[in-house]
Amino acid sequence: MKKSKTINLGGVLIGGGNKISVQSMTNTNTRDIDSTVKQIEALESxxxxxxxxxxLDSDAARAIKSIKSRVSVPLIADIHFDYKLALESMESGIDALRLNPGNIKNKENVKTVIEEARSRNIPIRVGVNAGSLDITKYKEPTAENMVLSARDHIELMEDLGFTNIKVSLKASNIKTTIEANELFREKYDYPLHLGVTEAGTLKSSLIKSTSAISYLLLNGIGDTIRYSITGDPVEEVIAGKKLLKFLDLSQDPSIEIISCPTCGRTIADIDYIASEIERNTVNIKKNISIAVMGCVVNGPGEARHADFGVAAREDGDFMFFEKYETPIKISSSSVIQFLIDKINNF
Ligand code: SF4
Structure with missing residues (x-):
């Protein structure tokens, strides 16, 4: 297996065994600076x-300057076809481009973009999507054709001596996505950005993206990831962060919630309590495990092993466990706030 080379994207090192980074994409109008900054801040949080x-246009390219001055995370400009937008985005201080050079018709314009990217040390991501292959060249959206399409774009840049490249090969089909990335990694050492495209709404994307991304990461393939989810991009980041944690690929501290699946013995609204605690602690950078259990038959065992745990009592209130200390009773009305306070004071 080839080891990927390292690129520097606005201070984030990608590839070469560096930490797997989590990406997302804004769904605001980039020209609307306030809304875009607000969404990026939510993603940062x-x-x-x-x-x-x-x-999409020069106004959006110019907006990058103001947006960059208000956020600290590196930004990528997603551009199709128009080389001038790539130049304007770089002029505005963008950290990287997502641009397929083969889509720029005039080769002199490709050269101009590449020279500018080189002088500013700006990486370019080639993004191959199975659904948008050049159909005059590639009839079927197979893994082989996706890699050939990536090769077309890469060769244009390599011929100009430019290798500050990252690649993504995304299909909406899990197996095609996996095969394309495996095939690519056999042939090239450019860092890979993983994702399943058009993965659908939250539930579908969680299953599709997790299947493909986990398989590849566990086989040593992939340097950055994105969950594509129809809806709020904040969910994409939460999913990406959680996956890296569950695969032991992230040392970033975070809250782990262990909640029982619920059954006929369940006395309390475990779904609501666990979801509320998750929602209120998603930004907290501490390694704490919280168990939320629905009864005192099987609940206490799990609750005792966590840093903090609660198990519902038959009277509707909760037993609270803090490691192996004597449990105490907490009322059902205060259990959520009680746990959040415990986490904050940990
Ligand atoms: S902890 Fe209790 S309520 Fe929850 S699934 Fe197990 S037996 Fe059912």
Whole structure:
């Protein structure tokens, strides 16, 4: 297996065994600076490492300057076809481009963009999506054709001596995504950005993205990841961060919530309590495990092993466990706030 080379994207090192970074993409109008900054801040608050924005016109490219001055996370401009937008985005201080050079018709313009990126040390991501392969060249969206399409874009840059490249090969099909990335890694050492494209709404994307990304990461393939989810991009970052934690690929401290699946013995609204605690502690950078259990038959065992745990009593209140100390009773109305306070004071 080839080891990927390292690139520097606005201070975030990608590839070469560096930490896997989590990306997301804003869904605001990039020209709307306040809304875009607000969304990037929300993504930063849940730990995003890199944010991509669509740059559709010169106004959006100019907005990058103000947006960059108000956020600290590195930004990527997503550009199709128009080389001038790439130049304007770089002029505005963008950290990286997502641009397929083969889509720029005039080769002199490709050269101009590459020279500018080189002089500013700006990486370019080639993004191959199975659904948008050049159909005059590649009839079927197979893994082989996706890698060939990436090669077309890469060769344009390599011919100009430019190798500050990152690549993504995304299909909406899990197996195609996996095969394309495996095939690519056999042939190239450029860092890979993993994701399943058009993965759907939250539930579908969690299953599709987790299947493909986990398989690849566990086999040593992949340097940055993105969950594509229809809806709030904050969910993409939370999912990405959690996956890296569950795969033991992240040392970043975070709250782990262990909650029982609920059954006929369940006395309290465990779903609500666990979800509220998760929602209120998502930004807290501490390694704490919290158990939320639905009864005192099987609950106390799990609750005792966590840093803090609660198990519902038959009267509707809760037993609170703090490691192996004597449990105390907490009323059902105060259990959520009680746990949040415990986490904050830990
Ligand atoms: S902890 Fe109790 S309520 Fe929860 S699933 Fe187990 S037996 Fe059911």
């Amino acid at each position: 849940v730990g995003v490492n890199i944010v991509r924005m669509a740059v």
